[in-house]
Amino acid sequence: MISFSVNRRHVSLEVDPSTPLLWVLRENLGLTGTKYGCGMAQCGACTVHLDGEAIRSCVASVSRAAGKEVTTIEGLSPDLSHPLQRAWIAEDVPQCGYCQSGQLMSAAVLLREKPRPSNEDIDEAMTGNICRCGTYPRIRKAIHRAATMMAAGGAK
Amino acid sequence: MSTLQIERRTFLKFSVAASGGLLIGLYLSGASKLAVAEERSGGAFMPNAFLRIGTDERVTVIVNHSEMGQGVYTALPMLLAEELDADWNKVAYESAPVDPKYNHPIFGMQITGGSSSVYSGFEQYRNAGAAARAMLIAAAALQWNVDPGTLRTESGAVLDGTNRKLTYGQLAEAAAKMTPPAKVTLKDSKAFRLIGTPAKRLDTPEKVNGKAVFGIDVKNPGMLTAVVARAPVFGAKVKSFDDSRARNMPGVRKIAAVPSGVAVIADSFWQAKMARDAVRIDWDEGEMHTFSTSEMMQQFREQAKSPGKSVRRDGDPDAALARAAQKLEAVYEVPYLSHLMMEPLNCAVDLRADSCEIWTGTQFQTVDRAAAAKAAGLPNEKVQIHTTFLGGGFGRRATPQSDFVVEAVHVAKAAGAPVKVVWTREDDMQGGWYRPAFLHAIVGGVDASGEPVSWRSRLVGQSIMTGTMFEAMMMKGKEYDPASVEGVDDLPYEIPNLAVESHQAEVGVPVQWWRSVGHSHTGFATECFVDELAALGQKDPYQFRRALLKKHPRHLAVLDLAAKKAEWGKPLPKGRARGIAVHFAFESYNAQVAEVSVTEGKVRVHRIVSAVDCGQYVNPGIIASQLEGGAIFAASAALFQELTFANGRLQQTNFHTFPVMRMNECPEIETYIVESNEKSGGIGEPGVPCTAPAIANAVFAATGKRIRKLPIRMTEAV
Numbered sequence: 001m002i003s004f005s006v007n008r009r010h011v012s013l014e015v016d017p018s019t020p021l022l023w024v025l026r027e028n029l030g031l032t033g034t035k036y037g038c039g040m041a042q043c044g045a046c047t048v049h050l051d052g053e054a055i056r057s058c059v060a061s062v063s064r065a066a067g068k069e070v071t072t073i074e075g076l077s078p079d080l081s082h083p084l085q086r087a088w089i090a091e092d093v094p095q096c097g098y099c100q101s102g103q104l105m106s107a108a109v110l111l112r113e114k115p116r117p118s119n120e121d122i123d124e125a126m127t128g129n130i131c132r133c134g135t136y137p138r139i140r141k142a143i144h145r146a147a148t149m150m151a152a153g154g155a156k
Numbered sequence: 157m158s159t160l161q162i163e164r165r166t167f168l169k170f171s172v173a174a175s176g177g178l179l180i181g182l183y184l185s186g187a188s189k190l191a192v193a194e195e196r197s198g199g200a201f202m203p204n205a206f207l208r209i210g211t212d213e214r215v216t217v218i219v220n221h222s223e224m225g226q227g228v229y230t231a232l233p234m235l236l237a238e239e240l241d242a243d244w245n246k247v248a249y250e251s252a253p254v255d256p257k258y259n260h261p262i263f264g265m266q267i268t269g270g271s272s273s274v275y276s277g278f279e280q281y282r283n284a285g286a287a288a289r290a291m292l293i294a295a296a297a298l299q300w301n302v303d304p305g306t307l308r309t310e311s312g313a314v315l316d317g318t319n320r321k322l323t324y325g326q327l328a329e330a331a332a333k334m335t336p337p338a339k340v341t342l343k344d345s346k347a348f349r350l351i352g353t354p355a356k357r358l359d360t361p362e363k364v365n366g367k368a369v370f371g372i373d374v375k376n377p378g379m380l381t382a383v384v385a386r387a388p389v390f391g392a393k394v395k396s397f398d399d400s401r402a403r404n405m406p407g408v409r410k411i412a413a414v415p416s417g418v419a420v421i422a423d424s425f426w427q428a429k430m431a432r433d434a435v436r437i438d439w440d441e442g443e444m445h446t447f448s449t450s451e452m453m454q455q456f457r458e459q460a461k462s463p464g465k466s467v468r469r470d471g472d473p474d475a476a477l478a479r480a481a482q483k484l485e486a487v488y489e490v491p492y493l494s495h496l497m498m499e500p501l502n503c504a505v506d507l508r509a510d511s512c513e514i515w516t517g518t519q520f521q522t523v524d525r526a527a528a529a530k531a532a533g534l535p536n537e538k539v540q541i542h543t544t545f546l547g548g549g550f551g552r553r554a555t556p557q558s559d560f561v562v563e564a565v566h567v568a569k570a571a572g573a574p575v576k577v578v579w580t581r582e583d584d585m586q587g588g589w590y591r592p593a594f595l596h597a598i599v600g601g602v603d604a605s606g607e608p609v610s611w612r613s614r615l616v617g618q619s620i621m622t623g624t625m626f627e628a629m630m631m632k633g634k635e636y637d638p639a640s641v642e643g644v645d646d647l648p649y650e651i652p653n654l655a656v657e658s659h660q661a662e663v664g665v666p667v668q669w670w671r672s673v674g675h676s677h678t679g680f681a682t683e684c685f686v687d688e689l690a691a692l693g694q695k696d697p698y699q700f701r702r703a704l705l706k707k708h709p710r711h712l713a714v715l716d717l718a719a720k721k722a723e724w725g726k727p728l729p730k731g732r733a734r735g736i737a738v739h740f741a742f743e744s745y746n747a748q749v750a751e752v753s754v755t756e757g758k759v760r761v762h763r764i765v766s767a768v769d770c771g772q773y774v775n776p777g778i779i780a781s782q783l784e785g786g787a788i789f790a791a792s793a794a795l796f797q798e799l800t801f802a803n804g805r806l807q808q809t810n811f812h813t814f815p816v817m818r819m820n821e822c823p824e825i826e827t828y829i830v831e832s833n834e835k836s837g838g839i840g841e842p843g844v845p846c847t848a849p850a851i852a853n854a855v856f857a858a859t860g861k862r863i864r865k866l867p868i869r870m871t872e873a874v
Contacts, residue, residue: 016406016426019426020426023424023425023426026373026425027381027424027425027426028424030375031366032366032369032372032373032375033365033366033367034366035370035372035498035499035547036372036425036500036578037498037499037500037581037811038581038810038811039580039581039810040581040810040811040812042810042811042812043498043811045498072366073364073365073366074365074366076365077365080361080364080365084364085364085365088360088364089356089360089361089364092354092356092357092360092777092778092781093360093364094225094357094359094360094363094364095225095226095227095781095785096223096224096225096497096498096499096545096546096547096548096549097225097359097362097363097368097545097547098370098497098498098499098545098547098548099498100363100364101366104364122819123819123820124820126819126820127818127819127820128818129818129819130498130811130816130818131498132496132497132498132548132550132789132816133225133498133548133785133789134784134785134786134787134788134789134817134822135781135784135785136788136817136818136819136822137784137822137824137825138781138784139819140819
């Protein structure tokens with residue numbers, strides 16, 4: 001039995017502890033917003049927060065989450081109110097949308113650590129997240145926009 | 157193919173535009189039959205196959221194209237909402253089921269491809285909105301007992317001269333009883349309120365909170381998950397397999413041979429994958445076990461030395477070449493490429509004795525349904541496909557053989573329960589249906605004043621049509637595949653002596669369309685060679701193209717716009733240089749200027765300026781996204797991507813060996829639209845072909861070295 005918290009809800013699961021957290025989130029907990037892209041921490045589609053840090057859930061066994069707090073895209077905000085979600089909508093960022101959960105989760109950690117990120121900060125924080133549709137220019141703009149919103153008091 | 161009849165006249169070449177008039181006729185004849193009968197429940201108004209208005213004011217547009225990022229769930233509803241005068245905030249989308257009434261008006265089947273969704277739906281969706289509007293007005297006129305001619309519509313309501321108002325929701329029930337109009341008048345484009353505006357995409361909210369359902373997210377009651385062990389070499393067959401270890405692994409329900417390999421069916425993906433990796437298979441590897449791409453390219457080079465099938469011949473290129481003051485020969489090579497959608501292939505199937513339901517992200521509903529029905533042993537109408545969001549498509553999810561759908565039906569047969577087949581990234585990359593490798597051997601010459609007098613392109617590569625259901629209709633009367641030579645067979649440059657020849661290579665690697673199809677390599681080869689000819693005659697590459705495009709105003713307009721916005725000719729910081737390219741594809745014109753630098757053999761793209769003329773457009777925001785995405789997609793291929801085979805085995809497996817451009821490598825991209833009243837053209841693919849040649853030509857300007865092989869490696873530059 002492995003117990004942890006997901007989006008502030010306590011869960012206890014009977015599951016092989018070596019199973020990647022990604023598949024436990026998607027299949028056992030029905031949180032399919034977190035995506036599978038590569039299975040080897042190359043693309044970032046599976047990015048979630050473990051105790052506030054961005055991790056690639058496709059290579060993190062579920063046992064790593066024991067006793068910790070996991071946040072997925074479903075827990076970013078209950079109502080699209082997170083500044084990043086608002087900025088993503090304002091900049092029309094997603095195309096196919098498949099990588100965007102991971103992009104948002106990486107960006108959320110960036111903004112917490114660097115509330116006014118430079119372009120170099122964005123490069124560093126976001127380079128682990130691949131977007132095949134090529135939404136990078138809009139992701140960059142949206143991160144700057146969210147930072148501005150947060151600085152102006154839009155933060156939650 | 158017996159289960160699917162496609163008439164040649166309805167399936168035209170992808171790049172052939174629709175006739176607007178024809179579409180109106182086709183649509184209206186279909187609409188009258190469907191009207192009223194479509195009304196289902198709850199007082200909803202369903203005037204035709206494309207629209208449902210609820211008493212709650214919700215306007216749901218049923219979209220007959222797949223949303224794979226290109227924005228059809230927004231652009232097509234905009235067309236309908238424009239003529240309906242709907243309140244855009246009340247508009248929603250829904251994916252269409254498989255039904256002939258949702259066929260592509262040009263291709264005669266349900267398909268998303270050829271960058272044609274918006275231009276083929278331009279009249280179809282507007283007609284649907286206009287017909288509904290007329291019925292809503294008629295319902296209001298009846299209720300108020302006034303002449304319908306005195307009423308107007310605005311933002312989801314019918315109003316009279318005194319601004320008395322009935323909303324579409326209030327009118328829904330009554331409107332459902334009205335007779336559809338025999339014909340409708342569409343708005344003059346000057347009256348558009350929505351078309352031409354950068355309306356926000358309707359699907360963004362559910363793509364930023366994790367709610368959007370892609371095929372891989374589908375979960376049905378009692379559903380199992382399967383991972384399939386497929387042939388390590390194309391054409392290999394299972395001789396025998398040993399599942400003694402896998403069988404007893406946790407969660408494993410069944411292991412069974414299927415036509416494509418061995419399927420491991422388990423309670424969850426991870427269990428299925430672990431067990432799949434534990435199955436030992438003895439393969440009969442067949443003829444391809446010695447296949448190598450380096451040997452194949454060597455054969456292509458040999459083939460290119462002899463004349464191919466004639467595609468186009470103007471004047472006498474050989475005689476003109478003999479007389480030319482200066483001559484140039486260049487061989488351009490491009491590799492096999494994977495579509496590499498972010499969402500690996502998957503397909504969920506619920507197969508019962510008398511029906512089959514399928515959930516997947518597909519671009520090819522009609523063909524997939526027919527293929528699934530054949531595999532299931534059911535009539536077509538007993539098979540339904542629910543199209544989910546596609547986590548990228550780029551052509552891979554429109555496979556004439558429906559490989560991932562047919563396989564899932566076979567797995568469902570073996571499973572005896574609802575099942576979802578999920579491909580790993582490695583499975584997806586090794587699964588074939590690539591952009592074919594191509595070689596272009598080009599010879600050309602200029603006269604004493606540097607004007608081009610001769611050009612001969614000889615192409616070697618695999619056909620994407622041969623062996624498919626489209627072969628007969630697409631290649632009829634031709635000795636070559638038009639999709640191999642598109643973009644060079646219509647070379648717009650005024651060169652008096654011009655030949656295009658095609659060698660069709662027979663290779664056992666499955667190939668098909670990849671975003672921009674033949675243009676993905678013809679754009680590169682032709683735009684690099686024209687640049688080389690300019691240099692040969694010591695001309696500026698932009699002005700050289702201009703002089704040869706005098707009869708092509710739309711090419712010229714995008715070329716001039718891109719050059720102007722990129723400040724062509726203005727000095728750049730040391731080490732940086734610009735390259736230019738222009739190309740016509742999918743009914744649209746694109747020109748790009750790339751700005752690059754080369755440091756220690758590494759090419760860095762700093763900026764791309766892309767200008768497009770896609771005729772009358774619907775949503776300039778989506779156009780900009782597609783141009784940005786097209787350039788990044790193409791730059792990834794130009795800089796990094798190559799599939800190679802040795803001993804029949806693919807040597808790339810995942811993103812680390814087949815890289816995609818990342819945030820830190822992404823150039824600044826500026827996009828511009830030429831205002832145009834011409835017929836609407838494509839946008840998903842036209843932004844791809846110019847990027848590689850613009851970058852390659854910029855590399856030449858920066859270093860004096862020519863790039864003739866992709867991906868770009870400075871060690872191979874000449």
